[in-house]
Amino acid sequence: MANSNPLRSPSSSLSEVNLGPSANPHAKPTDFDFLAVIGKGTFGKVLLAKLKADNKFYAVKVLQKKVILKKKEQKNIMAERNVLLKSLKHPFLVGLHYSFQTPEKLYFVLDYVNGGELFFHLQRERCFLEPRARFYAAEVASAIGYLHSLNIVYRDLKPENILLDSQGHVVLTDFGLCKEGVEPETTTSTFCGTPEYLAPEVLRKEPYDRTVDWWCLGAVLYEMIYSLPPFYSRDVSEMYDGILHKPLPLPPGKSGAVCSLLQGLLQKDQHRRLGAIADFLQIKNHVFFSPINWDDLYHKRITPPYNPNVKGPADTQHIDPEFTREMVPNSVGRTPELNAGTSSSNAFNGFSYVSGEDSFL
Template sequence: MYVDPQRNNEVRKLNLPAIQKTEIPKKHQQEQSNMNDNNQQVSDEMEIDPDTEQQEVQKQELEQSQIQHNEQTVTTKETQTHTDKPPPAVSTKFLILGKKTSGKYNLTDFQILRTLGTGSFGRVHLIRSNHNGRFYALKVLKKQTIVKLKQVEHTNDERRMLSVVSHPFIIRMWGTFQDSKQIFMVMDYIEGGEIFTLLRKSKRFPNPVAKFYAAEICLALEYLHSLNIIYRDLKPENILLDKNGHVKLTDFGFAKFVPDVTYTLCGTPDYIAPEVVSTKPYNKSVDWWSFGILIYEMLAGHTPFYDSNTLKTYEKILNAPLKFPSFFHEDAKDILTKLINRDLTKRLGNLQDGSEDVKKHPWFSEVIWDKVLARYIETSYEPPIHQGQGDTSQFERYPEEEIDYGIQGEDPYGFLFKEF
C-alpha cells in the first residue's frame, strides 16, 4: 500500500454466530506438526538479503514449492459452488505458515527520504539502504491505531501472506521489524505509481490496454488462489506499475488464507461481491467478481454500481442490472457478464476449471499466457521516470511530519505483533 485511500475504504467486522470447531484426526495433526517443522527449516535457511537478489529469487521458488507440497496434505478441498446450506465446520488449525521476517533489519539500516502515501494506520516512506544504496518502500503502521480499529488479525495476515508469496506481478516484502509504537515492513519500491493515477489521467483505457493489465492481474490472482489465499481488495489503487510498466499487486491488508470459506465484510464498497454484502459465507470467487469490476472500470472510467451513498452502492450490487456503455466490445461485455454474475454456479473463475475458464474466454483469445508470465509482452505504457534514482515523480506530495520511529520502552501491544 502506497496510499490507503480513505475516500472509499470501509472495514466492518460482522457479529456472526461462532464457527463450530472440529477436532482434526491425529494423522492430520502429525502432518501439521511436520508442516511446521519443514517451514521452520525453510525459514532458517532462506533469509532474504537485498545484496543477493539473484539467489533470493531461487530460494523463494524452492520455498514456494515446499509450501505448496505441504498444503496439499493438510488443506481441505476448496468450495467451488455456492450453497444456502449451513457452512461446514471449520478447523482453526488450518493456517498458512509464513516464514520468519523479524530481526533482520532495524531503523539504522535505512535513510528515510520522503513520504509516498498516508493512511489511517500510518505512512509509507521512500527509504534508501545504508548498505547497498538501493531504494525501498517502508510501510509504517501504528500499533495503537491497529488495535483501536480492530485490525490486528488483518495486519498479521498481511505479514504472513507477503512472507510466502513470490510472483512477477506481486510486490515483494524483504523483512519486518518493530519498536514500542510502530511496526515496519520493508518492501520493494515500485516507482511507476498506481494504475489508479494513470486511469484518472487517461479517463479510460482502450480495449487492448485494459486487456494487457487484466492478463497480468489474472495470473497474480490465479497464483494466490493456488495457495488458497483470497486477496479481497482488488482495485486500481492497489495495483502499481514497475519501471517497465508491468503491474505489481500491493497492499495485502485484507488478504487471507482460506481453504474453505470465510465471513468478514471487508474491502472497498464498489468492488465487494454480493455474497459478501449479504453476509453469506464466501470463498475465492469474490476475487473474480472484483476482477470483473476492475476490467469494467478500466474500460469505462467508472465502476458499474457506483453511488455517492455507500448503502445505495450495496443495493445496486445486490439488485441493479449490469449496463454497458455503447463503445464496449462484444467480447468485453460477455466476459464481464460472466464475471460480474450474482449466481456463483455461473460465475467465471468459480466453475470446474477455475481460472482456466477466465483465460480461455474469447476476450483473451490473442493472449499468450506463457509470454505474459515471462514478461515478454511489450508494455502498454512505460512510466516517465529515471530508473534506479529513487524517482518519486509518479507519487503525490504529502506534508512531512515529525516522526518518532525507533522509540524503545513500554510496549503494551507488543504481544499482538510477535511475528514482526
C-alpha cells in the first residue's frame, strides 16, 4: 500500500520531514518593532508589528514550534502557508508577504487588517439589517468560491475568522484547517471545525465535501440576522442534537429571500444543500443576492454598509481589548543565537517564503 503522507517516508523521524523547498533565510524577528497583541490561537499569537526598514505595519502570526510538534499539527501549519501563497490574488482573502523561522518559532508576515473581527462587531451590535448581512455574506461567498476553484475547502468559517479592512470590506483569515486537493466530486473525513458551525455530516463523522463551507456560510448569515448561530445552546450535546435532528428555527419578520437562502444553505443533507450542484454559481444566483452586482463586488466598487473609520494603520480601536491589554512577549522580537537548539527546525523545512514585491529582503 502506498504511503499516505507524501511528506514522510514510513521510516523517517519527525526531524527529517521535508515540507517543501526552502526560501529566503534572511528575515528575522529583530527586523520588526512588535507593538501590540491583536489575536491569539492554539499555537501562538498575532501581533501588530512595524517593519523598521520602511515603517510599514503588518500582522505577524508567531507560532511555537514545540506546541505544533506536540500536537502533531505541522502538516496543517504548512497547509495554511500553502493556501496563503495561493490566495494572494483574491480581494477578500488575507495576503501573506513572507514567512520565516527561528529554531523555536514560525513567523507569518501578513496584511494588517484593522477594521475588527465580524465577531467583535456582532457582539457590539447584536445583529445586522439584511442589506449589511447580504454584503458581508456575498464577499465571504466570493472568497469561499475562489478557494473551491483551487480545490481548497476552508472548513472553519465563523465570525472570528472574518475581518473587516479599514474601508469595511471583508478579509477572510486563518487557513489552519483548510484542506487542499478536494476536487468537486471527492470527499474528506477529518473531524474538525468549531462546534457552533459544524455541518451535520461532520458531526456524524461521515465523508464530506466542499458543501460544508456553504453550511458554515448559512450559520454565519443566520447569526448576522438573528444574533446567535442556528441551534445554538450552551449545552453542546443539545446543540448537536439540534444540528442533526431538529428543523431550522426561522423566527418571523425576515424576508422570504433570506429565509429561502438559509434553508438552502442549512440543508442537513449535503447532497441537497445549496451549492451541491454548481458550487458558488448556485449561491450567486439565489434571489437573496439579486441586488448584488458580482463584478462590482469583486472589484470593490460597492461602498461597504459600515465604515470602521480607523485613524491610521496603527489604530487598534476595533481589536478586542482582551488581546490588546496583553503585554507583547519579549521573546517574539529576539533573534536567537545560531547555535540555539534546532531539534524541531527540520520539521518545517521550506516554511520560509518571500513574495517578489518585498525587495528589501
